[in-house]
Amino acid sequence: QSALTQPPSASGAPGQSVTISCTGTSSDVGRYNYVSWYQQHPGKAPKLIIYEVTKRPSGVPDRFSGSKSGNTASLTVSGLQAEDEADYYCSSYASDNYYVLFGGGTKLTVL
Amino acid sequence: EVQLLESGGGLVQPGGSLRLSCAASGYTFSSYAMSWVRQAPGKGLEWVSAISTDSTYIFYTHSVKGRFTTSRDNSRNTLYLQMNSLRAEDTALYFCAKGGAAAGYSFDSWGQGILVTVSS
Numbered sequence: 001q002s003a004l005t006q007p008p009s010a011s012g013a014p015g016q017s018v019t020i021s022c023t024g025t026s027s028d029v030g031r032y033n034y035v036s037w038y039q040q041h042p043g044k045a046p047k048l049i050i051y052e053v054t055k056r057p058s059g060v061p062d063r064f065s066g067s068k069s070g071n072t073a074s075l076t077v078s079g080l081q082a083e084d085e086a087d088y089y090c091s092s093y094a095s096d097n098y099y100v101l102f103g104g105g106t107k108l109t110v111l
Numbered sequence: 112e113v114q115l116l117e118s119g120g121g122l123v124q125p126g127g128s129l130r131l132s133c134a135a136s137g138y139t140f141s142s143y144a145m146s147w148v149r150q151a152p153g154k155g156l157e158w159v160s161a162i163s164t165d166s167t168y169i170f171y172t173h174s175v176k177g178r179f180t181t182s183r184d185n186s187r188n189t190l191y192l193q194m195n196s197l198r199a200e201d202t203a204l205y206f207c208a209k210g211g212a213a214a215g216y217s218f219d220s221w222g223q224g225i226l227v228t229v230s231s
Binding site for chain 1: 146148155156157158161170172206210214215216217218219221222223224
């Protein structure tokens with residue numbers, strides 16, 4: 001099982017919206033509603049920002065939203081702020097043989 | 112406040128062994144599955160292993176099967192990763208993370224990570 005596919009980079013100006021894609025297969029993203037998204041600032045541990053495709057943990061701003069269509073999940077960050085500049089990783093359950101697959105990560109730059 | 116604190120990392124020669132520990136506090140450790148996730152220098156996240164609340168179910172990524180063993184001691188609120196036959200490609204920052212099936216296979220709390228370097 002290969003890692004999920006994310007674009008290596010994305011960017012947007014403050015106040016704009018940006019969407020990051022995460023493409024898997026019918027065996028992982030397409031089969032299960034267990035897609036999560038993590039934000040990681042340099043030198044820090046990852047932080048959960050979206051789970052089960054669309055749900056936000058307590059304390060995560062509603063500027064972060066998730067969706068899924070077929071084998072591709074997406075994270076949208078609206079009203080970009082400077083502190084949103086970070087690496088973003090998607091993950092998906094992929095059956096007990098593979099448990100969780102991560103994407104390769106997307107570096108989000110706020111211009 | 113949930114806290115996860117990894118320890119036990121360091122420099123080890125290829126073929127050597129290390130045992131990582133993750134001390135949990137701030138929540139009922141025995142009620143949550145746990146995982147190990149690693150990040151090679153400058154690279155992305157890779158899930159390594161998961162263990163259910165009562166250790167009935169333990170999963171490993173293919174590249175560490177037969178070499179790594181995950182365990183937990185619910186009486187000590189501690190998660191372990193025994194790593195044997197270490198290879199250069201195991202060099203990474205190892206995170207322990209709280210969560211699993213009951214959390215939609217998401218990890219809602221992470222330790223700060225512990226560095227494992229495999230080199231001669």
